[in-house]
Amino acid sequence: MFNYQALMDLCKKRLDKLSKMPALKSTPLVDNIEQSGINRREFMKWSSLTAAALALPMEFTPMVAKAAELADRVPLVWLHLAECTGCSESLLRADTPSLDTLIFEHLSLEYHETIMAAAGWQAEENLEHALETYKGQYLLAVEGAVPTANNGTFLTVGAKGKTGMAILKEAADGAAGIVAVGTCSSFGGVQAAAPNPTGAKGIHKVIDKPVVNLGGCPPSERNIVGTLMYFIMFGKLPPLDIYNRPRWAYGARVHDNCERRGHFDAGEFVEEFGDEGAKNGYCLFKVGCKGPYTYNNCPTQRFNSGTSWPVLAGHGCIGCSEPDFWDSMSEFEKPLGRRDITSSLDKTSDYIGTAVLGISAVGITAHAVASVFAKKLDEEE
Template sequence: MSKHQALMKRCEQRLEELSKQTAIKSTSLEKRLEDSGISRREFMQWSAVTATALSLPLQFAPMVAQAAELADRVPLIWLHMAECTGCSESLIRTDTPNIDTLLFDHISLEYHETLMAAAGWQAEENLEHAMEAYKGQYLLAVEGAIPTANGGHFLTVGCKGHTGVEIIEETAANAAAIVAVGTCAAFGGVQAAAPNPTGAKGINKVINQPVVNLGGCPPSEKNIVGTIMYFIMFGHLPPLDMYDRPKWAYGARVHDNCERRGRFDAGEFVETFGDHGAKEGYCLYKVGCKGPYAYNNCPTERFNHHTSWPVLAGHGCIGCSEPDFWDTMADFEKPLGRRELHSLDKTADYIGGALLGATAVGITAHAVAGIFAKNIEEVEE
């Protein structure tokens, strides 16, 4: 049996198990789509695109559709820790309903401080009830870093004054899977910038269970929904890279798929913001773009209904999907320099270690290496 056949069989078994469970939501996804003016054809197109995004063959498209329709069988608890709620905003801020946002609404969202009507003691009761009623079944999504200094008391949540450390340990204990949504939850975020007085950490540094990290400040809605869809389809987390990020979303450098890559190869660079090169869409490396060092699918997925992303809008990537980017990638409007260029043609599993201090290796062959080196020397002068 091939790898894809085994994966398809696992998916079929998982969906069959979910179909036998009682629907938690009273309104079907089909009805929600119909009420929002989204046709079955559009839904199937979305399923095919999502299957492709998840690095699955197109044969999985009908299973993606079935999994979406069964999403209300999967309870979701979404926690907010030390963060700005930007990751939730990435997912829910939309001018018109789309399938991703409707699917998130269709999932049995048991607890989400930003979206739920409950507050105070009622909110605490909702969380406790969800943890008990769906013990071992719920998907736990965490947004924000966990402050650990001073006994965790730099962050207390709710009317009972529980610390973030206490909340994450209790909710993670009986979760079927755990997703760190955004760089804060994954790696500590700007709260963990040196000297990190609150001892902010990513959740995988606080608990001992496996965690999938969705790096990004914020991650795109497709990365959030796609990871949830993968769990619904297979009952486990997707293949991960060295930083526990899904390879389907973080397997390629931002640089590789950037619409300005041709300008990079041609040695055409923006020298200062607002110059002729900026107006013509030249490469932003000289004004600080960290795309060659960052791994994310921003160029292909973009944000706000696939409308745009920072580089398309005219500012370089700041590497926000990478661990410690707030320290290692600064200054955000200056290039890192010649020293780090050894990592430009390395793989996703290598570059993180290289950027954080692994042994340097020579620059690999490049069609325009001479042109690029000349331009970088000009920056250094």
């Protein structure tokens, strides 16, 4: 049985330490929440949902709330490398402020190229100042792959003409924790797709420090903020799977929690986009859904303030949170069939294994065929 009391004691010790540190923001979180029209009840509900998402007992709800209020004690440096900024957009693009975005804004965001006003020399000075002032204290978030070919010259950034690889190594050196936000920074993403002329890689292949990978193109705002909250609460990185993804967010297959799973089991499939099966919300496996091979919480967390996600909207999962998905999961609108693809399979808290998913692909296809056959027998009877 897991010792939650020890974890609670660790959290209390961490929050006590943070409460004695000076706030780096002038406005308390409570004031920001009230100005946004969010009441205390909604804030505590968010705290409860966050505790549940992090696989913590409800006794941690008050601690989640306190950690959110103390988030302005934690300096955050956010780097952009070879990417499209979609991960930042996932977190920041909201028609109305959500508690996730408010918590993110309450962090002491010392550097973020997308939303900061500074540019050129001033921006470089801001980054250098943050890395020096908060050395050993700041949380480093990195968005985008690292081009490594030609000593990293395919990505040259800023007034001083530093390579992205050099900036990453410098920032990682003094970081208390490092989070790779999105598939590009986690595994290379589309930049690393064959033939990968820039030598793009996930950041864990460039630096020699532990990295939390938040796979997804983009990951949900809950996965980003939840991981930041875990670090604030415990001062360490969360339990990870074999690809260094948080188990609380990537511990189950998309297929397992999909709202179309019942149709899969019943042998009801979309044969082509726009057919009657598509109109009836049938399973998308035959038109390329990679949900059985993909680990993520998209079906439960969703996007756009929790309103939808790709499969609910009518297109199959493309496996974007998996390593090398651009090459290994394509073609995106055709099933994998018998082709081998290496990925992680079922996980428990004590054991995480890998296997060749080509075997699973055969099993899944066989199950689908058997389901259809059984359905036809029922109809004939």
